[in-house]
Amino acid sequence: MAGVHRKIILWICDGMGDRPHLSLGHKTPLQYARTPNMDRVAALGQCGIMDVIAPGVTPGSDTAHLALLGYDPHEIYTGRGPFEAAGVGIDVREGDVAFRCNFATVKDGVVVDRRAGRIKEGTETLAKALDGMVIEDVEVIFRAGAEHRGALVLRGPGLSPDVTDGDPHATGVPVPEVKPTSPEGEKTSRVLNEFIKRAMETLSSHPLNAEREKKGLLPANAILPRGGGVVPHIPSITEKTGLRVAGVVGVTLVKGICRATGIDLVERPEFTGGADTDMMGKAREAVKALQDHDMVLVNVKAPDLMGHDDRPMEKAKTIEKIDEAIGYVLDNMPGDTIFALTADHSTPCTFKEHAGDPVPLAIYGRGHRFDNVGKYDEISCAAGSIGRIRGMDLLPILMNMGGYSKKYGA
Amino acid sequence: MAGVHRKIILWICDGMGDRPHLSLGHKTPLQYARTPNMDRVAALGQCGIMDVIAPGVTPGSDTAHLALLGYDPHEIYTGRGPFEAAGVGIDVREGDVAFRCNFATVKDGVVVDRRAGRIKEGTETLAKALDGMVIEDVEVIFRAGAEHRGALVLRGPGLSPDVTDGDPHATGVPVPEVKPTSPEGEKTSRVLNEFIKRAMETLSSHPLNAEREKKGLLPANAILPRGGGVVPHIPSITEKTGLRVAGVVGVTLVKGICRATGIDLVERPEFTGGADTDMMGKAREAVKALQDHDMVLVNVKAPDLMGHDDRPMEKAKTIEKIDEAIGYVLDNMPGDTIFALTADHSTPCTFKEHAGDPVPLAIYGRGHRFDNVGKYDEISCAAGSIGRIRGMDLLPILMNMGGYSKKYGA
Numbered sequence: 001m002a003g004v005h006r007k008i009i010l011w012i013c014d015g016m017g018d019r020p021h022l023s024l025g026h027k028t029p030l031q032y033a034r035t036p037n038m039d040r041v042a043a044l045g046q047c048g049i050m051d052v053i054a055p056g057v058t059p060g061s062d063t064a065h066l067a068l069l070g071y072d073p074h075e076i077y078t079g080r081g082p083f084e085a086a087g088v089g090i091d092v093r094e095g096d097v098a099f100r101c102n103f104a105t106v107k108d109g110v111v112v113d114r115r116a117g118r119i120k121e122g123t124e125t126l127a128k129a130l131d132g133m134v135i136e137d138v139e140v141i142f143r144a145g146a147e148h149r150g151a152l153v154l155r156g157p158g159l160s161p162d163v164t165d166g167d168p169h170a171t172g173v174p175v176p177e178v179k180p181t182s183p184e185g186e187k188t189s190r191v192l193n194e195f196i197k198r199a200m201e202t203l204s205s206h207p208l209n210a211e212r213e214k215k216g217l218l219p220a221n222a223i224l225p226r227g228g229g230v231v232p233h234i235p236s237i238t239e240k241t242g243l244r245v246a247g248v249v250g251v252t253l254v255k256g257i258c259r260a261t262g263i264d265l266v267e268r269p270e271f272t273g274g275a276d277t278d279m280m281g282k283a284r285e286a287v288k289a290l291q292d293h294d295m296v297l298v299n300v301k302a303p304d305l306m307g308h309d310d311r312p313m314e315k316a317k318t319i320e321k322i323d324e325a326i327g328y329v330l331d332n333m334p335g336d337t338i339f340a341l342t343a344d345h346s347t348p349c350t351f352k353e354h355a356g357d358p359v360p361l362a363i364y365g366r367g368h369r370f371d372n373v374g375k376y377d378e379i380s381c382a383a384g385s386i387g388r389i390r391g392m393d394l395l396p397i398l399m400n401m402g403g404y405s406k407k408y409g410a
Numbered sequence: 411m412a413g414v415h416r417k418i419i420l421w422i423c424d425g426m427g428d429r430p431h432l433s434l435g436h437k438t439p440l441q442y443a444r445t446p447n448m449d450r451v452a453a454l455g456q457c458g459i460m461d462v463i464a465p466g467v468t469p470g471s472d473t474a475h476l477a478l479l480g481y482d483p484h485e486i487y488t489g490r491g492p493f494e495a496a497g498v499g500i501d502v503r504e505g506d507v508a509f510r511c512n513f514a515t516v517k518d519g520v521v522v523d524r525r526a527g528r529i530k531e532g533t534e535t536l537a538k539a540l541d542g543m544v545i546e547d548v549e550v551i552f553r554a555g556a557e558h559r560g561a562l563v564l565r566g567p568g569l570s571p572d573v574t575d576g577d578p579h580a581t582g583v584p585v586p587e588v589k590p591t592s593p594e595g596e597k598t599s600r601v602l603n604e605f606i607k608r609a610m611e612t613l614s615s616h617p618l619n620a621e622r623e624k625k626g627l628l629p630a631n632a633i634l635p636r637g638g639g640v641v642p643h644i645p646s647i648t649e650k651t652g653l654r655v656a657g658v659v660g661v662t663l664v665k666g667i668c669r670a671t672g673i674d675l676v677e678r679p680e681f682t683g684g685a686d687t688d689m690m691g692k693a694r695e696a697v698k699a700l701q702d703h704d705m706v707l708v709n710v711k712a713p714d715l716m717g718h719d720d721r722p723m724e725k726a727k728t729i730e731k732i733d734e735a736i737g738y739v740l741d742n743m744p745g746d747t748i749f750a751l752t753a754d755h756s757t758p759c760t761f762k763e764h765a766g767d768p769v770p771l772a773i774y775g776r777g778h779r780f781d782n783v784g785k786y787d788e789i790s791c792a793a794g795s796i797g798r799i800r801g802m803d804l805l806p807i808l809m810n811m812g813g814y815s816k817k818y819g820a
Contacts, residue, residue, distance in 0.1 A: 019778055028779070053818055055799055056806025060819020073819065080820040227820075253820065350777055354817050356810035357779065379781050379795050388797030 006365070006402045007337045008243075008295040009286060009329060010394075012068065013322055014061060014251070015304025017346025017359040017378055021312040029303070029315040029349065030360070030377040037327035038319075038362070038376035041341050045364030047373040048386025050394065051356075052345055058356040059391075061304070064344035065257040067391035069237055069245075069297070079161065079229025080253070085151035087256025088143040092231045097159045097188060099225035101142075101150040102167065106200065106222040109174050114167070115148040117218035122208045123150065126220055129202050135191045142223075145252055146273075152225050154191060160184035160230070166196050167224035175200075175222060192225060199223040236262025241399065246289035248282050249299045250274070263297060264289075275302045275318065283325035287332045294402070299344075300325075307347025315349060338365040338401045340394070341376065361386060361394070365401045416775070416812045417747040418653075418705040419696060419739060420804075422478065423732055424471060424661070425714025427756025427769040427788055431722040439713070439725035439759070440770070440787040447737035448729075448772070448786035451751050455774030457783040458796025460804065461766075462755055468766040469801075471714070474754035475667045477801035479647055479655075479707070489571065489639025490663070495561035497666025498553040502641045507569045507598060509635035511552075511560040512577065516610065516632040519584050524577070525558040527628035532618045533560065536630055539612050545601045552633075555662055556683075562635050564601060570594035570640070576606050577634035585610075585632060602635060609633040646672025651809065656699035658692050659709045660684070673707060674699075685712045685728065693735035697742045704812070709754075710735075717757025725759060748775040748811045750804070751786065771796060771804070775811045 018028040025032070051057070052064045053073065062083050063073040081098035092098060103123055105113040123144035133140040138156035145151055162185030166178045178192045179185075200222050203209060209219035237245050239262070247258035248266045251273030258265050266285045270278035282298055289296045300322055306315035330339065343359035360381035362373075371385035382388070389397070399405050426440060434442040461467070462474045463483065472493050473483035491508035502508060513533055515523040533554035543550040548566035555561055572595030576588045588602045589595075610632050613619060619629035647655050649672070657668035658676045660683030668675050676695045680688035692708055699706045710732055716725035740749065753769040770791035772783075781795035792798070799807070809815050 020780070049795070049797065054806065055803035056808070056810040056815060058810065058815045058817045060817050063819030077819060351813070356806065356815045378779055382781065382795035382797060383793070388799070 004403055005294065007290045007334055008340070008398050008402045009290070009298065009333060009337055010068065010295065010340045010398065011298045011326065011329070012065070012300070013303050013319070013343045014299055014301045015307045015345060015347030015354065016319065016343035017348070017357055018307060018315070019348040019350055019357065021349055024312050024316065028378050029312050030319055031379070033316040033319040033323070035319060035323040035376060037323045037330060038341060039374060040330060041326070041339060041364045042362040042376040042381065043374040044370055045362050046369055046371050046386050047360070047362045047376070047381040047384025049358040049378070049382045049388050050342060050361045050391060051358050051388065052391035054390060055358070056356045058354050059345040060354065061251070061344055062253055062257055064391065065254055065299070068344065068394055069257070069261055070240065070392060070395035071234070071261065072392060076232045076234055078232050080227045081151070081229040082231040083253055083256035083260055084145070085143070085153050085256065086259040087252035087254070088145045088151045090141055090143055090151060090153050092153060092260065093155065094231055094233045095159070096231040097154045097161050097228055098231060099152045100227045101152050102224045103148045103150060103220035104222045104224050105218040105220065106175060111168055111171050111173060111175060111222070111224070113218050114171060114224065116220035119148050119220045123148070123220065125208055126203060126206060129206055130199050130223070133195065133198060135194045136187070138191050140195060148220070150223065152195070152223070154188065158187045160188050161228040163189045163192060163228055165226040166192055167226040175224065196223060196225070234260050238262055241395070241404070243294040243399070243404065244292070245295045245297060246293040247297045248285045248289060249297070250277050251299065251301045254299045258297070264293065273301045275305055277302065279321050279325040280328060283328040286329055290333060290337065294404070295398070303343070304347045307349050308352055310349045310352050312349040336366050338363065338398055340398055342394070358388065361389070363397070363401065368401055414813055415704065417700045417744055418750070418808050418812045419700070419708065419743060419747055420478065420705065420750045420808065421708045421736060421739070422475070422710070423713050423729070423753045424709055424711045425717045425755060425757030425764065426729065426753035427767055428717060428725065429758040429760055429767065431759055434722050434726065438788055439722050439729055441789070443726040443729040443733070445729060445733040445786060447733045447740060448751060449784060450740060451736070451749060451774045452772040452786040452791065453784040454780055455772050456779055456781050456796050457770070457772045457786070457791040457794025459768040459788070459792045459798050460752060460771045460801060461768050461798065462801035464800060465768070466766045468764050469755040470764065471661070471754050472663050472667055474801060475664055478754065478804055479667070479671055480650065480802060480805035481644070481671065482802060486642045486644055488642050490637045491561070491639040492641040493663055493666035493670055494555070494637070495553070495563050495666065496669040497662035497664070498555045498561045500551055500553055500561060500563050502563060502670065503565065504641055504643045505569070506641040507564045507571050507638055508641060509562045510637045511562050511633050511635045513558045513560060513630035514632045514634045515628040515630065516585060521578055521581050521583060521585060521632070521634070523628050524581060524634065526630035529558050529630045533558070533630065535618055536613060536616060539616055540609050540633070543605065543608065545604045546597070548601050550605060558630070560633065562605070562633070564598065568597045570598050571638040573599045573602060573638055575636040576602055577636040585634065606633060606635070644670050648672055651805070652814065653704040653809070654702070655705045655707060656703040657707045657709070658695045658699060659707070660687050661709065661711045664709045668707070674703065683711045685715055687712065689731050689735040690738060693738040696739055700743060700747065704814070705808070713753070714757045717759050718762055720759045720762050722759040746776050748773065748808055750808055752804070768798065771799070773808070773811065778811055
């Protein structure tokens with residue numbers, strides 16, 4: 001088999017790790033759910049648990065996916081802004097300074113609603129009115145994201161992320177003046193304040209907002225930027241590993257990680273990043289994408305949402321839906337594919353937030369080692385032959401199983 | 411539950427890890443002892459084993475406690491002196507150079523007894539005669555410790571720990587001249603030699619020693635300093651983590667770690683750091699200290715002493731006494747407290763010294779994951795869902811379980 005490269009699927013159930021829940025008889029949603037296909041991966045493969053960043057450390061979805069793709073987030077993660085911007089489709093470049101933004105409603109200089117009445121439509125049109133602006137010698141790139149969200153990229157010389165947010169994170173207060181947090185942030189704060197001012201002028205007089213007000217809706221007449229970060233140098237995953245990777249992903253932030261690391265996105269409007277996502281569609285696209293890629297990353301977001309909302313029974317049901325989709329993949333992928341099943345972090349229902357509890361991991365590959373674990377869950381997997389590893393160790397393990405690993409030494 | 415902070419108890423049985431002993435039917439003292447309460451922690455919680463520093467590395471109690479408190483000993487541990495000095499109550503400051511010392515008996519310049527006839531009383535009076543001396547521009551701080559022990563701190567400009575010991579570590583030989591081991595140690599060696607000389611003059615003429623000689627006891631007429639280290643910059647545990655921590659500790663060295671890391675010590679004369687310590691008193695104080703602290707560290711020293719002396723049966727009996735005290739804590743702590751039970755290192759009876767064997771770990775917290783291990787010992791715990799971790803990983807894990815962990819990323 002030496003020299004033969006095998007395909008890899010890395011299936012990530014966002015926020016799936018959990019804790020025992022009273023309403024499930026002190027089982028975790030994963031322990032409670034009927035998951036014959038996940039259990040098939042566990043039974044035929046090797047199991048373990050994984051600290052995606054490090055033991056006890058609570059991962060974000062962005063830092064977690066970076067680690068699972070073999071990037072050290074401590075080296076390259078500079079904040080959410082750059083990945084959010086890449087997620088909405090901006091072709092970010094090293095040195096750009098990027099911000100997450102909200103469309104908001106401001107009256108007489110005071111923030112009335114940080115989400116512009118949870119605006120759902122028209123933000124792309126509004127974004128176009130702001131995109132391409134030039135302030136001093138700085139190019140402004142602006143794109144709408146999902147719902148009330150957007151992303152702002154500043155491109156030019158002398159920029160820095162060392163500035164305060166242009167978002168008060170509260171209502172009933174004025175839009176704050178952006179201030180530098182170091183001498184390097186001086187120019188950026190000036191440009192950002194000017195952008196906020198011009199955006200307010202442009203949006204206030206935009207016909208789309210006049211229409212909204214006619215309908216009794218709050219106008220999206222201001223932009224509140226936050227979470228600024230400089231776009232780091234990120235070698236593509238193909239440069240780093242030689243692997244051509246596809247991503248079947250709905251949620252914007254993880255799409256951003258994919259774009260920033262050179263992963264080809266398979267995009268469909270049905271892949272919403274929500275509970276209503278087309279799970280089986282993702283499974284079909286994952287199998288298809290194997291044809292012209294070495295590895296496919298799949299992210300299904302729904303378990304995380306149920307965790308944030310403390311809905312353990314719905315989390316278990318969602319896991320059962322995912323299990324069906326995994327069944328399709330197992331039945332339709334090339335027989336020698338390496339299939340890895342894990343989560344990017346735990347989102348325990350009882351905690352309603354990301355937590356640092358380790359996630360379960362199972363890896364199946366025909367002809368590879370298998371252990372005695374027959375059930376895929378947080379506790380059963382801990383008894384498996386993989387033991388306890390860190391997120392950054394996963395990709396090298398998968399590459400080894402797929403025959404891509406290069407000898408270190410002679 | 412997000413945002414709710416829970417209390418944490420970290421109960422450390424000093425040197426409890428062991429190896430099988432012939433006299434216990436090839437069981438370890440922990441396997442041999444009846445420990446229903448430790449087993450309760452294992453049964454209701456998660457288990458694992460822990461390399462307090464790293465696999466196979468033999469920890470000291472000082473480096474071990476630093477690691478368990480989340481400090482990297484490789485970064486901040488500069489020798490035992492600074493922590494011993496903090497342990498006897500000296501308010502050490504960054505840049506101080508500190509030494510452990512023995513009160514000794516010297517006749518005609520030759521060391522007759524390195525422990526001054528195992529002197530037990532009067533060393534505080536003798537220490538006062540040395541404390542406050544000024545040599546060149548260096549302030550001398552001296553305090554007595556337990557029995558024949560003391561601690562010396564030099565405070566002033568141009569000091570360095572780069573000097574040889576002023577202790578021959580043998581009898582029948584002269585008090586050695588302290589020498590610099592680098593050019594930086596020049597001044598310190600000069601000051602230390604002068605201190606040793608003046609101490610010998612002061613102590614030799616001290617009435618307390620005249621009295622000792624009248625009684626036929628060896629005079630404590632010399633100070634032998636060793637183990638010099640510079641006091642490093644140590645951010646307090648509250649600065650580092652936000653946690654307010656109390657320490658229920660008897661043994662001087664661990665008290666020193668607590669003082670140096672900003673842990674509030676609960677001190678009682680009954681907490682001796684010996685086999686006769688008031689175990690149940692420590693349990694009561696631990697529960698009380700939870701009221702105004704986020705975390706309480708408890709250290710019980712006795713198992714280590716039994717290990718050093720190869721007394722496996724007494725080690726087992728001591729473990730049973732500790733088990734009762736733990737029972738009190740489990741029954742009286744707030745119901746949602748996170749309770750972690752472990753050791754700082756192994757002191758196998760058959761080895762009579764600290765060893766690098768991993769230590770057992772069990773963590774219970776209501777609503778947290780639990781595994782199938784029902785017995786707390788070195789082997790049973792190794793099958794648990796925590797797997798094998800390092801000492802520095804423990805505090806982040808406890809902080810995650812207590813709801814103190816901050817998300818890294820978004």
